[in-house]
Amino acid sequence: MKSPRRVRWVEWALLAAALAIPPINWFWMRMDPAGAHDFVGPLRQVLIYAVLALGLNIVTGFTGLLHLGMAAFMAVGAYAYGILTCEIYPFQLSFWPALGASALIGTVAGLLLGAPTMALRGDYLAIVTLGFGEIVQDVLKNLDDITQGTQGINPLPGPVVPGYAFNSQNAMPWYYLYLGILVLVVVGCRNLEWSRPGRAWLAIRVDELAARCMGIPVVRQKMLAFAAGAALAAIAGAMMASMLTSTGEPANYDFQVSILALCIVIVGGMGSITGVLVGAVAMIGFANVLLPMLAGQLQARGLVSQANVFGNPNNWKYLIFGLVLVLMMRFRPQGLLPRAGAARAAGKSP
Amino acid sequence: MSALLSVQGLRARYGAVEALREVSLEVRAGEIVTLIGANGAGKSTTLMCLSRVKSIAAGEITFEGRSLNEVPAHRVVGLGLAQVPEGRRIFPRLTVFENLEMGAYLRRDRDGVAKDRAHVYDLFPVLRERSRQAGGTLSGGEQQMLAIGRALMSRPRLLMMDEPSMGIAPILVARIFDAVKRLKNEGMTILLVEQNARAALRLADRGYVIETGRIVLSDRAPALLENPRVQEAYLGE
Numbered sequence: 001m002k003s004p005r006r007v008r009w010v011e012w013a014l015l016a017a018a019l020a021i022p023p024i025n026w027f028w029m030r031m032d033p034a035g036a037h038d039f040v041g042p043l044r045q046v047l048i049y050a051v052l053a054l055g056l057n058i059v060t061g062f063t064g065l066l067h068l069g070m071a072a073f074m075a076v077g078a079y080a081y082g083i084l085t086c087e088i089y090p091f092q093l094s095f096w097p098a099l100g101a102s103a104l105i106g107t108v109a110g111l112l113l114g115a116p117t118m119a120l121r122g123d124y125l126a127i128v129t130l131g132f133g134e135i136v137q138d139v140l141k142n143l144d145d146i147t148q149g150t151q152g153i154n155p156l157p158g159p160v161v162p163g164y165a166f167n168s169q170n171a172m173p174w175y176y177l178y179l180g181i182l183v184l185v186v187v188g189c190r191n192l193e194w195s196r197p198g199r200a201w202l203a204i205r206v207d208e209l210a211a212r213c214m215g216i217p218v219v220r221q222k223m224l225a226f227a228a229g230a231a232l233a234a235i236a237g238a239m240m241a242s243m244l245t246s247t248g249e250p251a252n253y254d255f256q257v258s259i260l261a262l263c264i265v266i267v268g269g270m271g272s273i274t275g276v277l278v279g280a281v282a283m284i285g286f287a288n289v290l291l292p293m294l295a296g297q298l299q300a301r302g303l304v305s306q307a308n309v310f311g312n313p314n315n316w317k318y319l320i321f322g323l324v325l326v327l328m329m330r331f332r333p334q335g336l337l338p339r340a341g342a343a344r345a346a347g348k349s350p
Numbered sequence: 351m352s353a354l355l356s357v358q359g360l361r362a363r364y365g366a367v368e369a370l371r372e373v374s375l376e377v378r379a380g381e382i383v384t385l386i387g388a389n390g391a392g393k394s395t396t397l398m399c400l401s402r403v404k405s406i407a408a409g410e411i412t413f414e415g416r417s418l419n420e421v422p423a424h425r426v427v428g429l430g431l432a433q434v435p436e437g438r439r440i441f442p443r444l445t446v447f448e449n450l451e452m453g454a455y456l457r458r459d460r461d462g463v464a465k466d467r468a469h470v471y472d473l474f475p476v477l478r479e480r481s482r483q484a485g486g487t488l489s490g491g492e493q494q495m496l497a498i499g500r501a502l503m504s505r506p507r508l509l510m511m512d513e514p515s516m517g518i519a520p521i522l523v524a525r526i527f528d529a530v531k532r533l534k535n536e537g538m539t540i541l542l543v544e545q546n547a548r549a550a551l552r553l554a555d556r557g558y559v560i561e562t563g564r565i566v567l568s569d570r571a572p573a574l575l576e577n578p579r580v581q582e583a584y585l586g587e
Contacts, residue, residue, distance in 0.1 A: 196455070203441065203452055210439040212403050215427025215456045215504060 007274045007337060011186075014277055018179055022172045037296050041171035042289045047178040048239045050280035051185050052257075053264040054273065055232025058189065060262070061271035061339070062198065063225040064205030066126040069133030070233050070261045073106050075140060075253035077234025078241040080105040082153030083146070085242075095159040099238050106234020107227045114226040118219045133258055140250035147250070154246035168245060178239060185232060189273050192228070201225050205271075260284075263321070267328055269335025278336050287317050353412075354379045354539050355400070355431075355508055360409035362392075362399050369395045371563040373409070377508065377541050382534050384542045384550040384571065386584055387560035393543040394436050396560070397512050400541075401433040402426050413508070428456050432506035436513050436543075438497040442486025446477050449485045449496055453503030463503065470499035473529050491522025498529070509533070510541045515549065527553055547584035551575045559584070 022040045029036040052074055059067045080102040084093045093101065117128045140147045147153065158166035159177055166173055192198050200221040203211035211218055241247045260283065268279025294313045298304045304311030328335075353376040360373040370392045377383045387393050398404035400411060402423040411418040413431055421429065440449050450470060454463045471478035474495040480488060485496055494514055501509060511530070515523045527549060534540060544550035551557050551571045559567035559580060567580065574580050 199452060199455065202444075203455075206441050206443065207439050209403065209435060210441065212423045213401065213427070213433050213435050213439070213501070214452055215424050217422075217424040220424075 007272075010278065010337060011274050014274075014281070015183070022175055026172070035297075035300055037293045038171065039289050039293055040175050042292065043285070044171065044175050044178050044243055045240075045288045046280055046284045047175070047182045048236050048243070049261070049264060049284045050182055050277055051239065052233050052236035053261045053268070053276045053280055054185055054189050055229040055236065056261045057229075057265050057271065057273065057276045058192065058201075058232070059225050059229035061265055061276070062193065062205065063201040063222060065222060065225065066122065067129045067226075067229065068126050068255070068258050068262070069129035069131075069136075070229070071253040071255065071257035072129075072133040072136035073109060073230040073233035074237035074240070074257065075136050075247075075250065076109045076230075077102040077106045077237025078247045078253070079140060079147060079153065079237075080234065081238035081241045082156055082247040085157050086153050086155070088153075095157060095242060099235065099242075102234045102238040103231045106237070107231040109234070110227040110230025111223060113230075114223040118222045118226070130255070130258075133253075133255055137250045137254060140253075147247075150249045150251075152247040152249050152252075153241075156241055156245045156247070158242055158245070174243060178243075181235070181239065185235070186273060186277070193273070197221060197224055263325065267325070267335060269338040272335065272337050272339040275335050275337035275339065282336070283321075287321070291317055352415075353377060354414060355541070356410075356412045357396075357400070358410040358412075360396070360399060360411065361407040362395055362404060363407050369563055370399065370407075373560065373563070373565055375558050375565060375568070377539060379507075379539050380534070380537060381555040382530070382540045382542060382553060384544055384554035384557045385560055386544055386547040386550055386557060388584075389545070391560045392563040393545075393560055394512055395563075397433060397436075397510050397541075397543055400510060401431060427504050427506075430505075430507035432501040432504045432509055434494075434497045434501045434509070434511040434514065436516070438490075438493045440485040440488075440493050440496050440500065442484065444485055445482050446485055446488070446496055447481045449500050450477075450503050453500035456504060462505070466503055466505055470502055473502075473532065474499060489519075489522070491518040491526065494518055494522070494526055495529070498526070502533075506538075508539045508541060510543070512543045513545060514542070515544065515546045523549065547580070548575070551580075 021043065025038065025040050029038065052070060055073075056067060056070050059065050081098050083089050084091045084098040084101055085095070113129075113132055117125060120128060141149055158168070159174070160166070161177065164173060200211065200216045203214060203216055204218055204221060208218060237253070264279040264283050265276055267283060268277070269275025291313045298311065298313070299306060309315055355377040357373060357375050360370055361368070362370040373392065373396055375383070375385070385393050385396060395404060399406050400418070402418060402421055406419070413429060416429070418426065441452060444452065450467055454466070457463055471481070476492055477495060477499055480492070485493065488496060498511065498514065514526055518526070523546070530540060530542070531553060542550055542554060551574050554571040557569065557571045557574045558565050559574070567574065567577070569577065575585070
């Protein structure tokens with residue numbers, strides 16, 4: 001099964017837009033230094049959330065396991081990156097080894113949670129992952145000898161690339177680096193989709209009994225999906241920690257983050273890699289880039305005072321999110337760009 | 351001839367309910383054996399136990415001289431025991447071709463897989479015509495053919511079929527049973543579970559009758575067809 005031409009076209013268009021945005025933003029800031037808004041910095045969050053949601057897409061989209069605790073694995077990645085790089089700890093690794101180690105630690109955490117729970121099905125697994133998400137937050141908060149409690153671990157170093165030093169004043173190099181990481185993740189997910197594990201995941205999602213009859217080791221393949229998802233979440237966490245130069249407080253990795261990742265996957269289209277990318281652009285781009293930009297512009301032009309609660313677009317975020325989700329589920333439940341074959345199943349022509 | 355599959359004193363339960371009380375049977379290489387019985391007698395449970403999808407409470411399952419009692423479900427297929435599950439359970443969104451590929455999940459010999467696919471297409475030409483069509487768009491009978499083909503793709507030495515005639519147009523049932531006969535002539539060993547006792551006994555070499563989880567009768571198939579007890583209970587005479 002190959003992705004239809006339409007989907008590939010969307011993917012290339014997204015990449016072209018992603019490459020073109022920073023120069024456009026730079027040009028805008030040169031032309032109108034007072035009124036322009038830097039949106040390249042916030043856009044990095046779209047890239048990070050895309051990695052997180054692609055991880056969830058392996059678990060929920062490919063394999064059909066409802067996972068409500070992705071934020072916990074993001075936290076594992078962020079704190080692993082923090083402990084491995086921060087100067088107050090003995091390890092003091094640099095960006096790339098720490099990123100790899102975070103992914104590895106995330107994988108191990110995924111396997112540790114997966115081993116006792118993979119025999120569970122449906123709602124039960126969802127509840128266990130939900131509980132795990134809460135536990136991880138509490139552990140990070142209370143284990144303050146190691147995790148610095150609610151202060152978070154900081155300062156953390158940025159990426160290292162030969163011949164260039166990253167600094168938090170200039171977001172553009174981070175943006176391109178993170179875009180590169182995302183492209184690698186997308187290529188990896190594409191290859192996974194129709195690999196042997198990918199086909200096993202599909203069979204398990206559609207019909208677990210039939211999958212067993214094919215000789216597919218169901219529990220082992222579910223664990224593999226779980227571990228792969230956890231690894232990507234941990235990478236997203238490490239990217240976030242490096243970008244913020246801090247792990248932030250444990251509450252930054254709460255249930256809302258897990259739900260946001262799930263919404264990205266559902267809005268984009270379960271199991272559709274391109275869909276998840278579109279979902280990340282739509283949801284995070286809207287909430288973290290578009291709304292703050294709008295708020296800034298309104299205030300800068302004196303149209304709305306800072307004291308006006310209703311006039312601040314940021315405060316409308318969750319109302320709009322909720323409305324969009326309700327409308328989506330009513331009129332386009334398969335997501336913006338559903339997985340190839342979903343139309344076939346609905347009896348429409350491909 | 352020694353038995354390919356031998357089952358001794360098999361017992362299984364769903365919670366407190368005993369589904370199988372005493373199932374002993376034997377399948378020898380190259381024969382078609384049928385297990386007939388009423389709804390809920392334990393036919394499907396027996397197959398589920400044999401493919402190790404269902405756990406067993408007691409008894410001994412031996413396949414090619416090797417005990418299957420401790421073998422997990424996903425290893426059974428690799429050992430040469432394939433099951434066509436009840437209700438077909440094909441993958442509706444995948445094409446016919448992809449469904450067959452799924453059946454060959456454990457295999458890495460591409461040439462062998464291609465050869466077996468050609469054999470399946472040969473057995474059921476309609477599958478070749480529809481190879482690029484989604485499995486869910488096939489008729490019930492064609493889906494059953496696909497389910498059988500998918501099981502054959504693992505190149506089993508024993509093929510277990512659960513109610514292949516269920517809910518299928520009579521003309522397609524005849525075609526499926528013809529294919530089963532042809533498989534036997536090619537040397538395949540088949541364990542066939544059926545509610546349609548007459549058709550199954552006409553096709554089979556030997557048969558077992560199961561009632562409330564117990565094998566109550568076993569004989570050569572033609573003899574079972576003549577047996578008054580079978581005639582009364584299962585053949586409606």
